[in-house]
Amino acid sequence: MPELPEVEVLVRHLGPLLENQIIQSVTVQRAKILAPTPLEYFLSRLKNCRFSGLNRRGKYLLFSLQPPAPQPSFQMLGHLGMTGRLFLVSHGTPPPKHAAVVFHLCQHDLVFEDTRYFGRMTLDTTAIAQLGPEPWADEFTEEYFAQRLKNRSQAIKILLLDQNIVAGVGNIYASEALHRAGLSPRKMGQRLSRPQVAKLQGSIQSILAEAIAFGSTVPLNWHSPDRSDKLFYYGKAPGTADYYEERLAVYDRQGLACRTCASKIRKIVQAGRSTYYCPRCQK
């Protein structure tokens, strides 16, 4: 899935475009991703609603929807899973093969395409309550982070993927943040010193912030299922250069030279997920 930065870039782009658009009807090809919301309820609830806001929490999307007065507004929760993408096409454009949900607006269709169907689009927003703080929230203090790590015997890489500790870090940026912090992904959470906790906290914030800034400057194609950019999974705008080559320090770079010390980047598997690190820079 797009991790926090990709979702943030999407929200910043899509939010203004959706503002005040009214849903004429909804087509659902994969009712499973609506769970636990029943299909019929989903369709009837959304019809004639106006998009009144789009926000992000962790890797989740939160759509604010306003039904015709006097009904109160409510929220729809989206999650892109591993392969989910959201984009606008001209009204009536044939949907891609794995279009899970299509929201028919006036002049456009909002397509939620998800090849692997791991994503969600639901009226059940309870998942939000289980999330830890945003990386830049006041609550995500060094004290809080140290407290959450100190009694954990799991490797720090695995803990970074725990959305209940801090929300939004995924498999790519977990490796990247640990490299920047100079920490071994194998180090147990409880064995981080206080300065290491502080450095990791700062690394998470800066890695994610830079990814958002990067994604905000790259010309992306938001209007088709094209995903050829290998970057933000939205598709590179036609005629633009490959910006992504030197973007990541360690992720998917096993066997290549560390850009800091030239040692060979290694790949290991933790909790069934790949981790990349530099054996010399990260202790």
Added chain:
DNA sequence: CACCATGTTCCTTG
């Protein structure tokens, strides 16, 4: 054919 993939949840085992 085999293995890998940006995520989350559930189940089993210890």
Added chain:
DNA sequence: CCAAGGAACATGGT
């Protein structure tokens, strides 16, 4: 009760 590991979900790329 908790931690850890594995499988499941489903499809496509290499």
